[in-house]
Amino acid sequence: MNHSLNEQLQARRAAATPRGVGVMASFYADRAEGAELWDVEGRRYIDFAGGIAVMNVGHRHPKIVAALQEQLQHFTHTCYQVVPYESYVSLAEKLNALTPGSHAKKTALFSTGAEAVENAIKIARAYTQRPGVIAFGGAFHGRSLFAVSLTGKVQPYKAGFGPFPPEIYHAPFPCHCASLDETKKAVELLFKADIEPSRVAAIIFEPIQGEGGFNVIQAEAVKWLRALCDQHGIVLIADEVQTGFGRTGKLFAMEHFFEQTGVLPDLMTIAKSLASGMPLSAVTGRAEIMDAPAPGGLGGTYAGNPMAVAAAHAVIDVMHDEQLPARGQKLGDQLKARLDGLRAQVPQISDVRGLGAMVAVQFNDPASGKPDAAYTKAVQVEALRRGLILLTCGVDYNVVRFLFPLTISDAVFAEALDILEASLLAAKG
Numbered sequence: 001m002n003h004s005l006n007e008q009l010q011a012r013r014a015a016a017t018p019r020g021v022g023v024m025a026s027f028y029a030d031r032a033e034g035a036e037l038w039d040v041e042g043r044r045y046i047d048f049a050g051g052i053a054v055m056n057v058g059h060r061h062p063k064i065v066a067a068l069q070e071q072l073q074h075f076t077h078t079c080y081q082v083v084p085y086e087s088y089v090s091l092a093e094k095l096n097a098l099t100p101g102s103h104a105k106k107t108a109l110f111s112t113g114a115e116a117v118e119n120a121i122k123i124a125r126a127y128t129q130r131p132g133v134i135a136f137g138g139a140f141h142g143r144s145l146f147a148v149s150l151t152g153k154v155q156p157y158k159a160g161f162g163p164f165p166p167e168i169y170h171a172p173f174p175c176h177c178a179s180l181d182e183t184k185k186a187v188e189l190l191f192k193a194d195i196e197p198s199r200v201a202a203i204i205f206e207p208i209q210g211e212g213g214f215n216v217i218q219a220e221a222v223k224w225l226r227a228l229c230d231q232h233g234i235v236l237i238a239d240e241v242q243t244g245f246g247r248t249g250k251l252f253a254m255e256h257f258f259e260q261t262g263v264l265p266d267l268m269t270i271a272k273s274l275a276s277g278m279p280l281s282a283v284t285g286r287a288e289i290m291d292a293p294a295p296g297g298l299g300g301t302y303a304g305n306p307m308a309v310a311a312a313h314a315v316i317d318v319m320h321d322e323q324l325p326a327r328g329q330k331l332g333d334q335l336k337a338r339l340d341g342l343r344a345q346v347p348q349i350s351d352v353r354g355l356g357a358m359v360a361v362q363f364n365d366p367a368s369g370k371p372d373a374a375y376t377k378a379v380q381v382e383a384l385r386r387g388l389i390l391l392t393c394g395v396d397y398n399v400v401r402f403l404f405p406l407t408i409s410d411a412v413f414a415e416a417l418d419i420l421e422a423s424l425l426a427a428k429g
Helices: 005-016 062-072 086-098 113-128 145-150 180-193 219-232 254-261 306-321 324-341 373-385 410-426
Strands: 029-033 036-039 044-047 105-110 132-136 168-171 200-205 235-239 267-270 281-286 349-355 358-363 391-393 399-402
Touching: 044 410, 062 306, 086 105, 086 281, 086 306, 105 113, 113 145, 113 200, 113 235, 113 267, 113 281, 132 180, 168 180, 180 219, 200 219, 219 235, 219 254, 306 324, 324 349, 324 358, 324 410, 358 373, 373 391, 373 399, 373 410
Parallel strands: 132 168, 132 200, 200 235, 235 267
Antiparallel strands: 029 036, 036 044, 105 281, 267 281, 349 358, 358 399, 391 399
């Protein structure tokens, strides 16, 4: 029997790599351009996953490619902590200026979102000289041991990997699925039963939970978190790894909440679309907090890699020149309208939510009202069969999230929405 090239690669993958590295697609990438991807057998797909929110400027944007080629002519690595380079400093300056708030800030660069999260906690602990950290149910902060301890979803991220570091606590996330009063009561109980607030170093939250189901935090909850942290001397950390760089209709999601409430976080974690697929992350925050760790306490061999830094400079230029946050808002509005218009034909649609282009649709069984993971999976399978790559998420696995490149052409976007509609209808059986 002759097996296709994709089938041959699947067999090799199964033999060579561990099952713990879960892989959604059964086909293998050969090339990509903009919002489109072709597999090794030449089949075309529209990419509504974006490498999990990494390709906001699209695959192989010419300005990103040119920046990488230019840096390649100079050097690829020195380790910034050994021999520094100007591009790291200038990127830090840009992030200090672009993140919300005019207060004095500093930025440290790392390689992954999980690294940024763990270093933000290190910085908060060094500044407060306290151990405790509060996160939220449904959160995703990474897969490394400390980051996954903050993550609020057991399967598949935490199961079998314990014991976890101590002094980490979770509360219900205040969004459409939990009231702010519930969250307040849970935190009050934590302070009574588990840890006094004077021992809490940080509270970390996603302005919009990614893996948790694109749950948007309530503006009142952001105000309450800021007041709570101010009252007890706790560092407030906004995890913008998935929400940053134009995804929500603004460069950073916290800009929405700053406009609504005047609230600013003390630290922000940034990654994913920061460098358009190159491994780069950042912690940006109040200068006095960022300066708490002693020299040598922060860094990493590859942290702030010059190739990735070059890509990030180009990403910032593209975001500005092509007005991608505003385009994201426009496309997100179109997607929401299309999904809302299908509610009568697809009664499984129970909610359409998000900010800007960070949109999700939730599916519940129309008879019982319970989460419908089976229908959600069927939508993903039908879309993939038709050439549209989608990702699912949510604690109950009943949410499809949309992470298309913000540079997607109108024609390809329209084609993708037609495929999505056909998939929603076909999944009904």
